[in-house]
Amino acid sequence: MTLAITPGTFDPITFGHIDIIMRAATLMDEVIVAVAESTPKHTLFTIEERTQLAREATQHLANVTVESFDTLLVDYAQKRHANAVIKGLRAITDFEYEFQMNAMNQQLDVSLETVFIMSPPEFMYLSSSVVRELASLGGDVSKFVPACVDAALREKFASR
Numbered sequence: 001m002t003l004a005i006t007p008g009t010f011d012p013i014t015f016g017h018i019d020i021i022m023r024a025a026t027l028m029d030e031v032i033v034a035v036a037e038s039t040p041k042h043t044l045f046t047i048e049e050r051t052q053l054a055r056e057a058t059q060h061l062a063n064v065t066v067e068s069f070d071t072l073l074v075d076y077a078q079k080r081h082a083n084a085v086i087k088g089l090r091a092i093t094d095f096e097y098e099f100q101m102n103a104m105n106q107q108l109d110v111s112l113e114t115v116f117i118m119s120p121p122e123f124m125y126l127s128s129s130v131v132r133e134l135a136s137l138g139g140d141v142s143k144f145v146p147a148c149v150d151a152a153l154r155e156k157f158a159s160r
């Protein structure tokens with residue numbers, strides 16, 4: 001049985017992430033979407049909210065589960081006996097950063113493979129921070145995120 005982890009901050013999950021998760025789910029028997037709790041980023045959504053939204057957004061995918069983690073990614077992958085980490089590559093700007101992350105993870109655990117899936121053109125420049133900014137200014141984000149995330153963003157910014 002093959003198991004992949006698709007890690008991220010998911011603040012919040014977007015159609016760009018879901019596209020990568022769906023494609024990972026066709027390649028592997030099981031996929032765990034791993035929502036990072038301890039991220040250097042100051043997040044808009046709490047770890048519970050980010051995990052719950054990722055769960056709702058992927059509930060139609062039978063071989064996908066969502067968990068949060070607060071350790072090194074390599075330790076989490078070992079604990080889950082994952083065969084690979086799968087990440088999306090968007091524009092060329094992702095490459096340098098992902099190259100560095102992969103090099104570091106390889107130093108920590110040489111057996112952990114990271115597999116990159118190219119994002120399609122429509123999601124090439126999509127990111128969670130763009131979605132957050134758009135939503136904070138009252139813009140329509142329904143083209144970029146599932147309905148549950150759209151609703152959560154509206155609620156978050158209505159209370160600010």
Ligand code: COA
Nearest residue numbers: 007008009010016017020036072073088104126127128129
């Ligand atoms: N489609 C759309 N957007 C995408 C995307 C995709 N397929 N893939 C990534 N993104 C965006 C995210 O929305 C996010 O956007 P933002 O910064 O504008 O909000 C950005 O790309 C970065 O994604 P993020 O989810 O924050 O992932 P990351 O590449 O920074 O890595 C972890 C996050 C959790 C994988 C990483 O921090 C980690 O492994 N943490 C655990 C601790 C650890 O092991 N650290 C490494 C030590 S060397």
